[in-house]
Amino acid sequence: xxxxxxxxxxxxxxxxxxxxxxxxxxxxxxxxxxxxxxxxxxxxxxxxxxxxxxxxxxxxxxxxxxxxxxxxxxxxxxxxxxxxxxxxxxxxxxxxxxxxxxxxxxxxxxxxxxxxxxxxxxxxxxxxxxxxxxxxxxxxxxxxxxxxxxxxxxxxxxxxxxxxxxxxxxxxxxxxxxxxxxxxxxxxxxxxxxxxxxxxxxxxxxxxxxxxxxxxxxxxxxxxxxxxxxxxxxxxxxxxxxxxxxxxxxxxxxxxxxxxxxxxxxxxxxxxxxxxxxxxxxxxxxxxxxxxxxxxxxxxxxxxxxxxxxxxxxxxxxxxxxxxxxxxxxxxxxxxxxxxxxx
Amino acid sequence: xxxxxxxxxxxxxxxxxxxxxxxxxxxxxxxxxxxxxxxxxxxxxxxxxxxxxxxxxxxxxxxxxxxxxxxxxxxxxxxxxxxxxxxxxxxxxxxxxxxxxxxxxxxxxxxxxxxxxxxxxxxxxxxxxxxxxxxxxxxxxxxxxxxxxxxxxxxxxxxxxxxxxxxxxxxxxxxxxxxxxxxxxxxxxxxxxxxxxxxxxxxxxxxxxxxxxxxxxxxxxxxxxxxxxxxxxxxxxxxxxxxxxxxxxxxxxxxxxxxxxxxxxxxxxxxxxx
Amino acid sequence: xxxxxxxxxxxxxxxxxxxxxxxxxxxxxxxxxxxxxxxxxxxxxxxxxxxxxxxxxxxxxxxxxxxxxxxxxxxxxxxxxxxxxxxxxxxxxxxxxxxxxxxxxxxxxxxxxxxxxxxxxxxxxxxxxxxxxxxxxxxxxxxxxxxxxxxxxxxxxxxxxxxxxxxxxxxxxxxxxxxxxxxxxxxxxxxxxxxxxxxxxxxxxxxxxxxxxxxxxxxxxxxxxxxxxxxxxxxxxxxxxxxxxxxxxxxxxxxxxxxxxxxxxxxxxxxxxxxxxxxxxxxxxxxxxxxxxxxxxxxxxxxxxxxxxxxxxxxxxxxxxx
Numbered sequence: 001x002x003x004x005x006x007x008x009x010x011x012x013x014x015x016x017x018x019x020x021x022x023x024x025x026x027x028x029x030x031x032x033x034x035x036x037x038x039x040x041x042x043x044x045x046x047x048x049x050x051x052x053x054x055x056x057x058x059x060x061x062x063x064x065x066x067x068x069x070x071x072x073x074x075x076x077x078x079x080x081x082x083x084x085x086x087x088x089x090x091x092x093x094x095x096x097x098x099x100x101x102x103x104x105x106x107x108x109x110x111x112x113x114x115x116x117x118x119x120x121x122x123x124x125x126x127x128x129x130x131x132x133x134x135x136x137x138x139x140x141x142x143x144x145x146x147x148x149x150x151x152x153x154x155x156x157x158x159x160x161x162x163x164x165x166x167x168x169x170x171x172x173x174x175x176x177x178x179x180x181x182x183x184x185x186x187x188x189x190x191x192x193x194x195x196x197x198x199x200x201x202x203x204x205x206x207x208x209x210x211x212x213x214x215x216x217x218x219x220x221x222x223x224x225x226x227x228x229x230x231x232x233x234x235x236x237x238x239x240x241x242x243x244x245x246x247x248x249x250x251x252x253x254x255x256x257x258x259x260x261x262x263x264x265x266x267x268x269x270x271x272x273x274x275x276x277x278x279x280x281x282x283x284x285x286x287x288x289x290x291x292x293x294x295x296x297x298x299x300x301x302x303x304x305x306x307x308x309x310x311x312x313x314x315x316x317x318x319x320x321x322x323x324x325x326x327x328x329x330x331x332x333x334x335x336x337x338x339x340x341x342x343x
Numbered sequence: 344x345x346x347x348x349x350x351x352x353x354x355x356x357x358x359x360x361x362x363x364x365x366x367x368x369x370x371x372x373x374x375x376x377x378x379x380x381x382x383x384x385x386x387x388x389x390x391x392x393x394x395x396x397x398x399x400x401x402x403x404x405x406x407x408x409x410x411x412x413x414x415x416x417x418x419x420x421x422x423x424x425x426x427x428x429x430x431x432x433x434x435x436x437x438x439x440x441x442x443x444x445x446x447x448x449x450x451x452x453x454x455x456x457x458x459x460x461x462x463x464x465x466x467x468x469x470x471x472x473x474x475x476x477x478x479x480x481x482x483x484x485x486x487x488x489x490x491x492x493x494x495x496x497x498x499x500x501x502x503x504x505x506x507x508x509x510x511x512x513x514x515x516x517x518x519x520x521x522x523x524x525x526x527x528x529x530x531x532x533x534x535x536x537x538x539x540x541x542x543x544x545x546x547x548x549x550x551x552x553x554x555x556x557x558x559x560x561x562x563x564x565x566x567x568x569x570x571x572x573x574x575x576x577x578x579x580x581x582x583x584x585x586x587x588x589x590x591x592x593x594x595x596x597x598x599x600x601x602x603x604x605x606x607x608x609x610x611x612x613x614x615x616x617x
Numbered sequence: 618x619x620x621x622x623x624x625x626x627x628x629x630x631x632x633x634x635x636x637x638x639x640x641x642x643x644x645x646x647x648x649x650x651x652x653x654x655x656x657x658x659x660x661x662x663x664x665x666x667x668x669x670x671x672x673x674x675x676x677x678x679x680x681x682x683x684x685x686x687x688x689x690x691x692x693x694x695x696x697x698x699x700x701x702x703x704x705x706x707x708x709x710x711x712x713x714x715x716x717x718x719x720x721x722x723x724x725x726x727x728x729x730x731x732x733x734x735x736x737x738x739x740x741x742x743x744x745x746x747x748x749x750x751x752x753x754x755x756x757x758x759x760x761x762x763x764x765x766x767x768x769x770x771x772x773x774x775x776x777x778x779x780x781x782x783x784x785x786x787x788x789x790x791x792x793x794x795x796x797x798x799x800x801x802x803x804x805x806x807x808x809x810x811x812x813x814x815x816x817x818x819x820x821x822x823x824x825x826x827x828x829x830x831x832x833x834x835x836x837x838x839x840x841x842x843x844x845x846x847x848x849x850x851x852x853x854x855x856x857x858x859x860x861x862x863x864x865x866x867x868x869x870x871x872x873x874x875x876x877x878x879x880x881x882x883x884x885x886x887x888x889x890x891x892x893x894x895x896x897x898x899x900x901x902x903x904x905x906x907x908x909x910x911x912x913x914x915x916x917x918x919x920x921x922x923x924x925x926x927x928x929x930x931x932x933x934x935x936x937x938x939x
Contacts, residue, residue: 176636177633177640179873180633180637180915180918180919181915181918182874182876182877184881185876185877185895185911185915188895188896188899188911189641189899189911191899192898192904193644193904193907233450233453234445234447234450235450235451235453237406237445238443238451238514239468240411241410241411241443242438242465242468242469242518243434243468243469244468248468275762278762278764279764282764283884283896284896285896285899285900304782307768307771308776314768317762317765318765320765322760328756328759
């Protein structure tokens with residue numbers, strides 16, 4: 001696929017995913033902490049168009065799941081009552097982007113029916129809703145951390161490349177230090193040094209800050225290269241001839257050359273950081289309950305019986321794949337563009 | 344072409360520059376002398392041509408004269424002051440007086456800047472006038488060099504080689520310099536574009552009483568434009584004379600070598616002596 | 618001239634280790650308050666021990682002195698005390714470190730053993746649809762998050778029973794002969810090492826492929842082609858040696874990713890390595906264990922990079938002459 005189309009397709013997919021996550025409240029039929037103790041580990045609800053008597057319903061409906069009396073841990077459908085799926089229903093209150101209060105949901109069923117598109121977890125919480133809300137956390141963490149890393153990398157790499165000399169040596173050696181530690185170990189170490197009992201928000205901020213602060217070394221090295229070659233260019237010399245200061249040259253001539261590299265680096269780093277957040281939360285080191293993250297959605301899979309019997313718990317992990325694919329495709333396309341830009 | 348000597352715009356004494364490099368293997372330092380013992384006096388309104396084969400140190404000298412690089416020996420005098428003793432902040436206003444135009448305009452113009460931004464940049468850096476005034480002046484300069492002002496939002500890659508060079512010249516004129524240094528500016532251009540630019544430079548020199556230093560290896564061009572010629576070889580000026588004299592009888596063997604490389608010497612000599 | 622390159626890399630490695638030690642020490646300073654407070658509250662540790670430890674680590678002395686003493690104790694083999702395990706850290710780490718190294722080494726071997734033929738084959742058959750399919754498969758594998766991959770392997774073990782779901786050895790085999798013990802170890806090793814290898818495989822294959830393609834396109838190989846040198850010889854005797862230069866630096870990089878990923882696979886597949894220990898220590902704020910494991914992992918990484926440098930030195934004549 002041509003880089004241009006690749007980039008466009010990837011961008012559309014990413015925009016769609018992020019939009020879905022931002023509007024999680026609207027798209028999710030339930031709140032993320034909404035439990036139903038009668039339906040732990042229920043499989044995804046199937047949509048039906050034909051009822052038990054064979055009649056066709058234009059509007060799809062669901063049956064309520066009931067524990068199967070003949071087998072433990074299994075469910076059958078209660079076919080006595082149909083619960084049609086309504087669109088644009090009023091449901092639990094939520095806030096759009098944390099600010100605007102609203103109550104409209106895209107779809108839902110009347111109580112006591114329950115529509116569980118991704119099944120439910122041990123507490124009967126709707127995995128689909130938690131998936132959407134969890135995306136807010138995981139995606140935001142990835143984006144912020146990647147932005148911090150690349151901004152830091154631009155700053156440090158730009159200074160190192162531009163000034164050269166001992167500044168360059170010192171900064172790059174410092175970067176080597178960060179590169180010499182396997183990043184997951186480093187993340188654990190810093191996490192361990194921090195107090196365990198802090199508020200949700202603080203953990204999130206700390207997590208993002210730590211991830212961001214660790215990953216500056218590689219982008220910095222690349223941007224240093226750009227700065228090194230940029231400062232030798234004749235247009236920089238010409239600017240000096242007009243009396244430009246170092247700060248001006250860095251700001252207006254050198255760093256802008258690095259924007260394309262920075263963009264590519266961010267696109268590569270975001271999936272890595274999303275995965276890092278998911279891994280950390282999966283292992284119990286991230287933001288805790290009840291705020292979901294994709295990691296916490298997956299953590300129950302560490303128990304064998306969940307892993308073996310409840311396949312729908314894998315769904316959040318499966319959805320990571322097209323997301324990463326989109327990011328990698330975008331990064332690839334950007335790399336191609338970088339190579340062909342006339343310098 | 345003036346016969347009486349006008350005031351001196353710039354003069355150098357004993358100017359020299361060397362680079363210290365290390366051999367990557369043994370880490371031993373060795374010195375490369377770019378040029379040395381350069382004494383020049385440049386008079387207002389005249390054109391000095393610096394000629395010589397490649398590697399003779401011409402570009403390095405040009406950049407030092409334009410205050411873009413620092414020489415390691417000697418002095419540059421302007422208005423009674425040794426410019427090399429000044430701090431950068433003191434040098435700031437003086438930079439308006441001398442500007443350099445590079446050989447390759449593509450590398451000398453930031454590809455991400457628009458034409459208007461490029462020409463206005465010196466004014467921005469020197470903080471002359473408001474944004475609007477800067478823009479107006481930039482458009483005026485573009486017109487002066489023969490580029491339509493409506494091209495102000497175009498990027499350098501949209502211009503041809505000759506047009507880019509004219510854009511670079513417009514930029515160099517922005518600060519109203521007294522002295523312009525041209526580092527082989529015609530070498531990358533075809534004859535038609537060379538002609539356009541030479542005419543432009545001629546007009547500008549007449550209109551504003553500008554002083555030019557041309558680094559050039561093409562003696563045909565030199566014969567047309569130079570009042571005085573300095574011949575460089577291996578970093579030294581081996582001969583320096585008014586142009587007419589030089590073309591009539593080149594004294595130095597190196598000068599003679601340069602001339603020998605040109606087939607139509609007789610024609611040039613003949614043309615100049617009349 | 619020969620030794621210069623190696624000695625430079627060695628000095629670099631040592632400097633890095635010194636830097637890491639600073640960093641680890643700084644980390645230790647961030648949490649000692651908590652640590653000793655919790656220690657004091659622990660009835661199993663007498664007040665005398667706590668004060669003794671405090672004195673030993675000289676918490677009231679200036680920073681530099683503390684650093685020296687800490688460094689000294691490290692070299693003497695005293696790696697601190699684990700609160701959770703109620704024992705010195707040193708012996709705790711030994712067996713675990715050995716297990717992690719074993720796993721990582723096996724996984725590296727598998728990964729490279731698979732990547733090299735696939736990469737070379739991909740480069741040699743570039744353009745044909747078979748190579749495109751393998752390229753597609755590689756890209757797909759790249760998008761699979763390691764978490765998902767390891768969970769799937771665990772699922773495989775749980776569902777089919779072909780592989781044990783964790784551990785390194787089956788209980789009750791202490792007295793069995795070498796052959797049975799070896800088989801048992803192998804079957805426990807298979808899933809984690811294979812999973813680890815799969816995680817790093819796509820990047821390796823990509824790099825090997827492009828390195829080989831570049832080598833095949835280089836002028837001297839094309840000249841050899843023009844001389845009619847047969848394809849196989851061309852691939853292995855001409856292109857491959859040229860491609861090994863960028864590949865040896867890839868080796869160092871793959872060690873880093875491998876180490877990071879090993880943490881996760883050890884936790885999920887219950888391999889008794891440094892990973893689960895580090896996780897536990899982080900959750901219980903067993904700071905000495907955490908810092909020591911981090912330093913150890915850095916040592917492994919730096920050693921891995923040094924190994925790559927030595928390999929490069931041995932394989933590339935240009936470096937030796939320079």
